[in-house]
Amino acid sequence: MNWFRNKTETKNKSVWQDGGAYLNNKDVFIAPEGKVIVAVNVITDKTSFKTLEQIDGINANYIGTAIRKNTDGKAIAPAHVFPKGQWIYGKWSSCALDEGDVFLYFGEE
Numbered sequence: 001m002n003w004f005r006n007k008t009e010t011k012n013k014s015v016w017q018d019g020g021a022y023l024n025n026k027d028v029f030i031a032p033e034g035k036v037i038v039a040v041n042v043i044t045d046k047t048s049f050k051t052l053e054q055i056d057g058i059n060a061n062y063i064g065t066a067i068r069k070n071t072d073g074k075a076i077a078p079a080h081v082f083p084k085g086q087w088i089y090g091k092w093s094s095c096a097l098d099e100g101d102v103f104l105y106f107g108e109e
Helices: none
Strands: 020-023 035-042 048-054 087-099 102-108
Touching: 087 102
Parallel strands: none
Antiparallel strands: 020 102, 035 087, 035 102, 048 087
């Protein structure tokens, strides 16, 4: 069955339709070619990030572990912990955990 009948409908895809990954170690996870990480679902308490690299680096308009230009200089600090069930949305090229487990969801680059 063709779920996407025209170009307008393809832009309305849900977050899980471009695939995802489970991350539970401290290795750096790099999004597959042509994809970016668009959502992170924290699945264990006290999860923290070593890196959550914005696709546009310091020019990004969303949160990550790097300080962004033209903002108040805030970023996700490694010491910040997220609770189980927390969702984070953005556009990242890579992710590395300091502690915890997450599901990563992909979107088109």
